[in-house]
Amino acid sequence: MDKKQVAAVLEEIAALLELQGENPFKSRAYLTAARAIEGAEQEPLDLVEAGALRNLKGIGEALAEKIAELVRTGRMRYHEEQKAKFPPGLLGLLRIPGLGPKKVKAVYERLGVGTVADLEAACRAGKVAHLEGFGPKTQENILKGIERLQTHAGRFLLSEALPAALDLRAALASHPAVRQVELAGSLRRRRETVKDIDLIASASDPAALMRAFTAHPLVAEVLAQGPTKASVRLKTGIQADLRVVADAEFPFALHHFTGSAEHNVALRNRAGARGLKMNEYGLFEGDTPLPCRDEAAIFERLGLAYIPPELREDLGEIEAAERGAIPVLVEEGDLTGTFHCHTSWSDGLSSLEEMAAAARQMGYAYLGIADHSEAARYAGGLSRRQVAEQHAAIDRLNAGFRGFRLLKG
Structure with missing residues (x-):
């Protein structure tokens, strides 16, 4: 199990314990x-095998044993015991914006609500509004x-889908049969x-590539598999589709399946106005295909500057490309810092020194520190005295920096 999967089980246990009214x-x-x-820098299995779980903040012997069981077997008996105490659909209520464990516990115990449909x-029957601590406004917000x-x-x-997508693309790109591969949609x-x-x-x-795709370790289930298309469901629950096309068709298929549908319709209309026909297989003048080496060449054939995928929504990007006025998009390299970071002074995992070192390694010019205050004691919020001490520590660190600064929040 990867870090996200282990963390998700631990978070679910926390919610189940809160639903029970535990400490x-x-x-x-x-x-x-x-x-x-x-x-953690290491994957859970590496931490378990190295006996290093207890080196992490907040993980004692008993919890380390539970996590090791989960990582090694894919199951945790304690987790399953807690889940068995409630209807299967109850945890789904926590996905409703603004509905935390305390309110879920209240509607479950007082109204017998066990699913989103029940709630x-x-x-709609007005029952929730009459519960203590709720009222008509809360009921309205729950419905929304x-x-x-x-x-x-x-x-x-x-943020959930991209890591898996990049893993799949990297695996396919390294396959000896592949010529080109890219994410779309x-x-x-x-x-x-x-x-x-x-x-x-x-x-x-194509058949060899399909076999490699459907056998990838992230795949939980093969939904469909043909000579040029396969669909799988990953262990995270998301579906992934692979289409294999001819080399000459690749730029057109990539553009078409990137979308959006509205952008594609607008571009096909533009092609039609020029006596051309465009689809996922190519750009044609009559029955004659017009070769394009990549997406940029497709746009050039249609008298347009290249349009980045992020702008393809038919919201004026085609007109801007015609004028040569496509805006420069913000890239990761343009970022010079970030704000609202927590440290081990409250509920963060890393010290001021470690946070500063990581930010400097990323090429940042500043990092905003904004730990919890005493109003959030449940998260290790800092007292006024501790805030003053932290600010003094930041001043000492800043005195030794050149071209970088920690900001106090």
Whole structure:
């Protein structure tokens, strides 16, 4: 199991303990352990094999044993025991924006709500508004949260989907049969949420590439497999699709399956106005294909500057490309610092010194420190005296820096 999977189980245990009304420090211990696992430089299995779990902040002997069991077997008996105490659908309520464990516990115990559907029915019947600590406004907000949840059901955050997508692309790119391979779809356009992972490739042996794709360690289930297309479901739950096309078709297939649909329609209309036909197989003048070595050549054939995938939404990018006015997009290398970082002074995992060293290694010019204050004692919030001590420590560190500065928050 990777870091995210282990952390997700620990976070779920914390929520289950809170639903039971357990001591807050007990559930917080699991949250602290989840953050420690996610922030560790080594993978969980490496930590287990090296006996190094207890070196992480907040992980004692008993918790280390539970995590080791989870990493080695894919299951944790304690986790399953806690899950068995509640209806299977109850944890799904925690995905509703603004609904935390305390409120979920209340609707479960007082109204017998065990699923999102149960909660929606209770809200529409006006039952939730009459519960102590809720009221009409809370009931209205819960219904809005359920609506948002249903709207985005089956979608994944970009930050969740991208690491797996990059792993798949890297594995395919290293295969001896592959000629070209690239991510496509809304993930390539860097949308905030995505429904699935799309990959486009050209290969000398499509069947061999398909076998490598469906046998990848991230794959949990093969949904469909043909000579030029395969669909799988990854262990994280997201679907991934691979299409293999001819080399000459690759730029056109990449553009088409990157989307968006609205952008594609607008570009096809532009091609049609010039007496051309465009689809995922190519650009044609009559029946004659017009070769394009890459996407930039496609846009050039249509009298346009190259349009980055992030702008392909039919929101004026084609008109801007026609004028040569495509904006320069912000790249990771443009970032010079970041704000609102926690350290081990409160609930962070690393010290001021370690945070500063990492930021400087990334080429940053500044790093904003914003640990919890005494208002958040549950997260190790700093007292006024500790804030003053931390600021003095920041001043001492800054005195030794050149071209870099820690900022106090």
